[in-house]
Amino acid sequence: xxxxxxxxxxxxxxxxVFLKASEAIMDFNESGLSLIEISHRSKxxxxxxxxxxxxxxxxxxxxxxxxxxxxxxxxxxxQFLMTAYNLLENxxxxxxxxTWSEKAIKEAKMFGDIMEVGSSKDENFNYIPKGYAIPxxxxxxxxxxxxxxFGTQIKKFPKTNVPLVCDMSSDxxxxxxxxxxxxxxYAGAQKNMGPAGTTLVVVKDDILGKVSRKIPSMLDYxxxxxKDSMFNTPPVxxxxxxxxxxEWLKDLGGIAAIEEINEKKAQLLYSEIDLNPxxxxxxxxEDRSNMNATFNLADDRLKETFDALWKEAGINGINGHRSVGxxxxxxxxxxxxxxxxxxxxxxxxxxxxx
Ligand code: PMP
Numbered sequence: 152x153x154x155x156x157x158x159x160x161x162x163x164x165x166x167x168v169f170l171k172a173s174e175a176i177m178d179f180n181e182s183g184l185s186l187i188e189i190s191h192r193s194k195x196x197x198x199x200x201x202x203x204x205x206x207x208x209x210x211x212x213x214x215x216x217x218x219x220x221x222x223x224x225x226x227x228x229x230q231f232l233m234t235a236y237n238l239l240e241n242x243x244x245x246x247x248x249x250t251w252s253e254k255a256i257k258e259a260k261m262f263g264d265i266m267e268v269g270s271s272k273d274e275n276f277n278y279i280p281k282g283y284a285i286p287x288x289x290x291x292x293x294x295x296x297x298x299x300x301f302g303t304q305i306k307k308f309p310k311t312n313v314p315l316v317c318d319m320s321s322d323x324x325x326x327x328x329x330x331x332x333x334x335x336x337y338a339g340a341q342k343n344m345g346p347a348g349t350t351l352v353v354v355k356d357d358i359l360g361k362v363s364r365k366i367p368s369m370l371d372y373x374x375x376x377x378k379d380s381m382f383n384t385p386p387v388x389x390x391x392x393x394x395x396x397x398e399w400l401k402d403l404g405g406i407a408a409i410e411e412i413n414e415k416k417a418q419l420l421y422s423e424i425d426l427n428p429x430x431x432x433x434x435x436x437e438d439r440s441n442m443n444a445t446f447n448l449a450d451d452r453l454k455e456t457f458d459a460l461w462k463e464a465g466i467n468g469i470n471g472h473r474s475v476g477x478x479x480x481x482x483x484x485x486x487x488x489x490x491x492x493x494x495x496x497x498x499x500x501x502x503x504x505x
Pocket of ligand 1: 297298299340
């Protein structure tokens, strides 16, 4: 039986994507060859890369607006340093909203001055700082739109003339935003887009080429753009599967359609967390994430009972990250409303057992 998979990533993808991807492993486009045994320079694969790149831009509403989409390797973690390598000349601002922001800050410090414009470390990152000042003249401001571990999400992005760089690893393609407000977006594939192994980078072409340092080819966005994201052998399976997920999303009605479903899932789970006295939410209400809901048991002695119940219901992956403890239910695009219903039923049963 297929489990209800609330894993934080890698995570559930649409069932039809799993099917099509596995078919392509056996026989790609009825060619008598596997997707993973053909040349990445073959016409069939070049078309996959082009489709994936154009779908990413189309779904974000960025087609024809001076942006390029790249499918790179090294995970979102590689982007922590690649963004700084390509964009940081003197000083950049970072909003510190958790573990991933801190890792981005650590890497960027190797390339220039880093200023933390705000931080929620004082309360173990259970909120998003607001009202912080953004000095003029920064090379860029780096934000993490969704904090996978702590379950917080930026709802309102700052208005600024400083170029915005955003790590959207855990909420890209999940909600409608004016994506033109960002100059560079990056996201590891393994939440809302595909399997681990590729990272989507969407970059506004005219912010590049401004730093004075020499950039090694593999770390240079302009090199990857000039080679249509094929500077070296791309991760063919991850790109193909990402393309399938983006097609699935487009057929569903795009980001507007999935946002509606994501809202319903989040409302269902958060209203249970708020009303059920057995559970306590971790993140501040106004900042909580529609992708990752973090919560704790009000009484830890109930842990054994709760864990047994959700496992019995076919639920997977709701143990919280070690730095927060408790539970984290990740509700990425491909997780069904029905799966959230199953979790909510288990939580109400806990209340009845009380
Ligand atoms: N940023 C965020 C917001 C993440 O959630 C993660 C991974 N969970 C990363 C960065 C790191 O991604 P990767 O493992 O692909 O390097």
